[in-house]
Amino acid sequence: MKDTGQGEGQYLYAIIACTESREFTARGIGERGDVVRTVNFRRLAAVVSDSPNVEYESSRRNMMAHTLVLEEVMQQFDLLPVRFGTIAPHADSITTRLLAPRYGELTELLEQMRGRIELGLKVFWHAGAAFAEVVRDNETIRRMRDALDGRSQTETYYERIRLGEEVEKALAQKRARDEEMILARIRPLVHKTRTNKVVSDRMVVNAAFLADRQNGLQVDDAVQGLNKEFGDRLMFKYFGPVPPYNFVNIVVNWTG
Numbered sequence: 001m002k003d004t005g006q007g008e009g010q011y012l013y014a015i016i017a018c019t020e021s022r023e024f025t026a027r028g029i030g031e032r033g034d035v036v037r038t039v040n041f042r043r044l045a046a047v048v049s050d051s052p053n054v055e056y057e058s059s060r061r062n063m064m065a066h067t068l069v070l071e072e073v074m075q076q077f078d079l080l081p082v083r084f085g086t087i088a089p090h091a092d093s094i095t096t097r098l099l100a101p102r103y104g105e106l107t108e109l110l111e112q113m114r115g116r117i118e119l120g121l122k123v124f125w126h127a128g129a130a131f132a133e134v135v136r137d138n139e140t141i142r143r144m145r146d147a148l149d150g151r152s153q154t155e156t157y158y159e160r161i162r163l164g165e166e167v168e169k170a171l172a173q174k175r176a177r178d179e180e181m182i183l184a185r186i187r188p189l190v191h192k193t194r195t196n197k198v199v200s201d202r203m204v205v206n207a208a209f210l211a212d213r214q215n216g217l218q219v220d221d222a223v224q225g226l227n228k229e230f231g232d233r234l235m236f237k238y239f240g241p242v243p244p245y246n247f248v249n250i251v252v253n254w255t256g
Contacts, residue, residue: 010049011051015044017043039091044099141166190211
């Protein structure tokens with residue numbers, strides 16, 4: 001936590017539709033554990049806590065404090081999550097630099113999020129499963145692999161490079177097919193789908209879904225059905241509901 005030398009500020013968690021001042025039981029980010037409350041303007045409110053003007057590290061403790069506030073708030077309100085680490089210079093600036101000038105934009109975004117939740121899905125191939133399928137299904141790769149038997153790595157250096165390239169290409173095609181097969185089952189049940197970059201060789205899907213709360217059980221059932229059908233080759237990590245991080249990104253310029 002790096003002090004910016006600018007005194008006391010207001011840490012922002014979310015924007016909600018709320019006409020009356022509220023306090024929440026979750027404690028604010030930082031060692032002090034300040035009260036989490038609202039700063040209200042007309043029909044909108046920012047969920048905040050007092051905070052020194054510091055740069056909060058993305059530590060597990062800080063991220064958990066931020067998340068616990070959002071989890072409590074979203075039990076009672078639809079919300080627009082604010083980027084982690086956002087601090088207003090003072091309470092008045094929340095109104096003058098955020099809620100008042102962006103009132104229409106924020107109200108419309110909240111309307112878009114009304115009754116909706118984010119659900120997340122990450123899908124992975126089981127270790128070795130995809131490679132085994134590629135070798136089994138691709139005659140060219142099998143032939144190239146078999147041609148390496150009994151020969152030294154030095155002798156076959158360039159052949160191994162070409163084999164690696166063929167395997168990589170085949171895995172990319174398999175990933176695209178598997179991803180589309182999975183997402184095709186879920187897209188009809190949700191309002192929006194966002195696919196994010198895969199972050200490991202075994203990852204097939206890294207997706208977020210914006211779903212109506214009333215359709216949450218249908219999405220749950222679809223994922224369970226996929227796991228039952230393809231669990232021998234794919235591992236499903238399904239989570240939510242969570243705040244709609246992937247569909248809202250509130251960034252504020254306090255000085256511009």
